[in-house]
Amino acid sequence: MSTVVERGAVRAAPAPRGRRSTALVAVQTLAAREIAVRVLRALGTSEVLAASTVLEARRAAAAHTGDACVVEAGLQDGAGISLVRDLRAAGWSPAVVVSTTEDPWMVRAALAAGVRCFVSTPASGTVAPVLPSTPEGLQNLSGREVEVLQLVADGQSNREVGDALGLSALTVKSHLARIARKLGTGDRAEMVLVCLRAGVIS
Structure with missing residues (x-):
């Protein structure tokens, strides 16, 4: 597994006692999604919204401003990096992108979109990330x-x-x-x- 973290990024810490926190996990593989949800809850996140597609993630996040989001780079119905950009514009931060590829151009695009951490992990029954074709x-x-x-x-x-x-x-x-x-x-x-x-x- 490889990880790229933005300079100056800090480790996520449990939410202060008495303060509710919200996170979003948009990962299409059920097992990986459940692991991410459990980790965030273990860190003290009050509410974790889970989604398997870009559409589900947008609907889940519409009524919230969250403290963190974990997004898969290649979701079935769109690019996770674009989703992260929109979430950050709506007040969600920080963002972590998970991918099954170590494509350096995807990493750079993710960091340019405001992603704080890019994690590349071996594929395990996941769909390869969707990359834009050359127009x-x-x-x-x-x-x-x-x-x-x-x-x-x-x-x-x-x-x-x-x-x-x-x-x-x-x-x-x-x-x-x-x-x-x-x-x-x-x-x-x-x-x-x-x-x-x-x-x-x-």
């Missing part, structure tokens, strides 16, 4: 769009990208919208992953 529009990216994507891959916000390239944040947003149309996805992590795997950015 035809990849070859139509302009030089400026590639520059924007490189900075996004480095974890920079639209404003930071704009400052680095002498552009406004609105112009950067427009570039990203055009990139999204060419690549067929508006998800920042997926855009970065596609370009990393194709060697467009490094």
Whole structure:
């Protein structure tokens, strides 16, 4: 098993006494999901929401703001990294992604999406992670769009990208919208992953 942890990340600690905490586990294999639920409860988590698909996870998390989430990278109906990004935007943190592959591009995309820890473990009856295919529009990216994507891959916000390239944040947003149309996805992590795997950015 291999683990990548974001610099500065701290170990999860039991919730303070008297304070309720909520966690989400989105793992499609029942046995692995139950283990994660038991571990979180042992750490003092008051409520653990369990799901086997992206859709189930979104429904379970809709009415909560949790303290932690454990998500499988390749869920049956979508990418776990995209789910993590949306959960973090809704206030869920920190996030752990579990995968049956050690693909370095997936690890980098996960960290760029705000994942605090990426764990790679041998497959045991699980479905291989879903990776985005290479879109035809990849070859139509302009030089400026590639520059924007490189900075996004480095974890920079639209404003930071704009400052680095002498552009406004609105112009950067427009570039990203055009990139999204060419690549067929508006998800920042997926855009970065596609370009990393194709060697467009490094």
